[in-house]
Amino acid sequence: MTRVFSGVKPSGALHLGNYLGAFRQWVADQQEFDCYFCVVDLHSLTVEQDPSQLRQATIETAIGFLSAGIEPDQCTLFVQSHVHEHPELAWLVECTVSFGELSRMTQFKDKAKAKGGESVRAGLFTYPALMAADILLYDTDRVPVGDDQRQHLEITRDVAIRFNNRYGETFVVPEATVPRLAARVMDLQHPENKMSKSDESPQGTIDMTDTPEQIVQKVRRAVTDTDGEVRYDPELKPGLANLLELMAAVTGRSVDEVASGYEQYGPLKADLAEALVEALRPVRERYARYAADPGEIAALLGQGAEKAASVASKTLARAKDAMGLLPRG
Ligand code: ATP
Numbered sequence: 128m129t130r131v132f133s134g135v136k137p138s139g140a141l142h143l144g145n146y147l148g149a150f151r152q153w154v155a156d157q158q159e160f161d162c163y164f165c166v167v168d169l170h171s172l173t174v175e176q177d178p179s180q181l182r183q184a185t186i187e188t189a190i191g192f193l194s195a196g197i198e199p200d201q202c203t204l205f206v207q208s209h210v211h212e213h214p215e216l217a218w219l220v221e222c223t224v225s226f227g228e229l230s231r232m233t234q235f236k237d238k239a240k241a242k243g244g245e246s247v248r249a250g251l252f253t254y255p256a257l258m259a260a261d262i263l264l265y266d267t268d269r270v271p272v273g274d275d276q277r278q279h280l281e282i283t284r285d286v287a288i289r290f291n292n293r294y295g296e297t298f299v300v301p302e303a304t305v306p307r308l309a310a311r312v313m314d315l316q317h318p319e320n321k322m323s324k325s326d327e328s329p330q331g332t333i334d335m336t337d338t339p340e341q342i343v344q345k346v347r348r349a350v351t352d353t354d355g356e357v358r359y360d361p362e363l364k365p366g367l368a369n370l371l372e373l374m375a376a377v378t379g380r381s382v383d384e385v386a387s388g389y390e391q392y393g394p395l396k397a398d399l400a401e402a403l404v405e406a407l408r409p410v411r412e413r414y415a416r417y418a419a420d421p422g423e424i425a426a427l428l429g430q431g432a433e434k435a436a437s438v439a440s441k442t443l444a445r446a447k448d449a450m451g452l453l454p455r456g
């Protein structure tokens with residue numbers, strides 16, 4: 128059966144970009160495929176985290192998966208640091224990937240610039256090796272992610288192909304699946320930046336659990352432009368293009384169809400706000416339900432880790448053996 132793996136960092140409140148870019152694909156995939164969904168807490172450590180907030184965010188991110196519509200009895204849900212095979216395989220990957228390859232990762236370059244040069248953590252640099260390990264451990268065929276993760280998937284494929292050539296068939300070579308629409312939801316206040324958990328832009332970010340009032344207000348205040356013409360042009364009119372794409376993504380229509388239905392920004396914003404409120408309503412309701420029972424979540428994550436480890440340990444053993452590490456007697 129086709130295997131699916133994906134992960135989200137517990138680095139802050141989940142938002143509309145996570146929902147449309149990642150979770151909606153996960154929910155569709157869970158019907159058909161054998162899915163592993165992971166709260167990738169080790170990835171969060173690449174930048175400063177407050178320990179108690181990280182613990183809290185880990186639980187909240189797992190609740191976010193379920194609120195988005197992930198069915199715990201259809202998928203395996205777990206926390207990355209509960210399965211020690213992840214950092215262990217990451218080391219083997221680090222020893223097959225080059226400094227040059229890692230240096231070319233745009234996410235590293237952007238974040239390193241933002242966080243200040245030399246003091247950037249080494250883990251932020253080697254992060255794609257851990258991400259490759261996450262994916263390869265589960266013999267993953269498909270990785271549903273947003274557009275920003277394409278480059279990390281490319282390096283994962285390169286790692287797998289090179290490893291198989293050098294050490295013999297060991298890993299399945301995975302593919303990224305990126306949604307056709309809303310694969311890169313932009314910040315509503317800074318439409319040149321992607322909507323993100325860890326950037327401080329509360330008015331530009333629609334959280335998955337925002338109230339209808341908050342959604343309406345944020346969409347109404349979304350930055351557009353002054354020429355007033357409704358037309359899809361991501362280069363010249365990035366704010367408006369983002370709103371049109373969001374509308375298309377939540378209604379299932381094409382961007383052109385949406386654009387031709389409006390002559391002014393106001394009515395588009397009003398309809399988009401209403402559509403988003405409806406799309407996120409069940410998410411917010413489920414969130415409240417699951418958040419009321421954190422014990423249930425902890426138990427679920429415990430079972431998930433056990434199942435994940437049973438798959439991951441076999442792949443890790445195969446990789447260690449292929450590289451010539453002596454099995455323990
Ligand atoms: P951070 O700001 O901490 O880097 P993030 O908001 O980018 O976090 P991630 O945990 O890195 O979120 O991403 C989880 C998933 O959501 C990934 O598949 C990613 O591609 C997707 N995603 C994140 N932001 C967006 C966005 N703005 N539009 C579409 N998909 C997104």
Ligand code: LTN
Pocket residue numbers: 132133134135136167170257258261262270272276279
């Ligand atoms: N790098 C991803 C999060 C991530 C991931 C993964 C996604 C870590 N490991 C494995 C898919 C598969 C991010 O920053 N969004």
